[in-house]
Amino acid sequence: MIEKVRCLIIGSGPAGYTAAIYASRANLSPVLYEGMQPGGQLTTTTEVENFPGYPEGTTGTELMEDMRKQAERFGADIRFGTATATDLSSAPYKVTIDGEKVIEADTIIISTGATAKYLGLPDEQKYAGSGVSACATCDGFFYRKLKVAVVGGGDTACEEAIYLAGLASKVFLIVRKNALRASKIMQERVLNNPKIEVLFEHETLGLTGEGVVQGANLIKRKGQTDEEQVHIEIDGFFLAIGHKPNSDIFKPWIETDEVGYIKTIAGTPRTNVSGVFASGDVADPHYRQAITAAGSGCQAAIEAERYLSEKGL
Numbered sequence: 434m435i436e437k438v439r440c441l442i443i444g445s446g447p448a449g450y451t452a453a454i455y456a457s458r459a460n461l462s463p464v465l466y467e468g469m470q471p472g473g474q475l476t477t478t479t480e481v482e483n484f485p486g487y488p489e490g491t492t493g494t495e496l497m498e499d500m501r502k503q504a505e506r507f508g509a510d511i512r513f514g515t516a517t518a519t520d521l522s523s524a525p526y527k528v529t530i531d532g533e534k535v536i537e538a539d540t541i542i543i544s545t546g547a548t549a550k551y552l553g554l555p556d557e558q559k560y561a562g563s564g565v566s567a568c569a570t571c572d573g574f575f576y577r578k579l580k581v582a583v584v585g586g587g588d589t590a591c592e593e594a595i596y597l598a599g600l601a602s603k604v605f606l607i608v609r610k611n612a613l614r615a616s617k618i619m620q621e622r623v624l625n626n627p628k629i630e631v632l633f634e635h636e637t638l639g640l641t642g643e644g645v646v647q648g649a650n651l652i653k654r655k656g657q658t659d660e661e662q663v664h665i666e667i668d669g670f671f672l673a674i675g676h677k678p679n680s681d682i683f684k685p686w687i688e689t690d691e692v693g694y695i696k697t698i699a700g701t702p703r704t705n706v707s708g709v710f711a712s713g714d715v716a717d718p719h720y721r722q723a724i725t726a727a728g729s730g731c732q733a734a735i736e737a738e739r740y741l742s743e744k745g746l
């Protein structure tokens with residue numbers, strides 16, 4: 434069964450819903466598939482205090498619910514389902530939903546987001562939203578004058594450690610190797626920051642605490658003769674070990690960088706396939722904020738509208 438749509442939006446984070454608001458107000462009759470995690474990454478955070486328009490803050494879930502309702506008010510057709518395969522070899526483009534239904538779309542807005550990597554410890558689930566976070570910019574504010582740990586040794590980890598050092602009383606940076614992978618300048622900033630203590634050659638075994646994170650059990654120089662168990666007292670545990678952009682099903686057609694972020698023409702959401710646009714974290718290795726994702730969703734919808742009118746579709 435093939436269904437024909439003018440504008441297909443894949444993904445339901447701030448980018449996808451904003452694209453749906455703009456596309457529906459432009460009479461593109463957009464169909465949006467929510468994907469496996471309706472509302473996207475924001476639904477895994479607690480409070481959101483940095484999205485403009487909410488002077489008292491809101492929650493990630495409420496923000497996404499509001500965006501969805503706003504898109505529906507203008508007629509966006511929001512559906513439960515996940516894109517599982519694509520054929521973007523020629524227009525109209527084909528997208529398979531849940532391995533069954535095929536949508537034929539004149540334009541596609543890819544807003545499938547990225548997934549933060551976790552260590553895979555059961556405690557990360559246990560304390561999700563209660564001290565475990567993968568976004569310092571989102572959640573750092575809640576740890577003012579408290580102690581936190583950041584895991585990772587790349588640029589993101591260093592950036593997050595520095596950001597958190599501006600808020601928290603103490604930041605441990607847990608690095609599995611004996612060196613940081615980050616750029617020299619970031620390394621220097623971290624090593625010269627009196628609030629940051631770098632724990633080289635440490636790995637996390639688990640987290641402790643009654644209902645909320647109160648500490649972490651680490652192992653130093655695992656497998657060596659001088660292996661040692663270490664306990665640190667912390668209130669927050671931040672993962673910064675990388676993100677995986679959700680771009681796999683587009684890769685046969687759409688250019689990505691070596692990590693998998695979709696390449697767009699600078700300053701636009703245009704991909705290498707005309708009529709296919711990318712917005713939000715799937716195309717953004719740098720900012721990864723709800724507001725920047727929303728902005729690029731708007732750009733994608735405007736581009737989709739222009740593309741359709743140029744083609745007379």
Ligand code: NDP
Nearest residue numbers: 552585586587588589590592609610614673674675676718
């Ligand atoms: P990276 O892949 O560069 O670094 C990931 C870090 O996490 C590494 O130190 C890695 O350790 C560590 N890590 C991975 N898995 C585990 C694990 N299971 N346990 C413990 N540690 C682990 O990712 P980033 O997100 O930091 O950066 C991604 C890209 O974005 C990079 O190219 C980076 O330069 C860029 N970036 C640039 C910024 C800037 O210029 N301002 C800011 C942020 C990112 P190991 O070193 O041992 O492999």
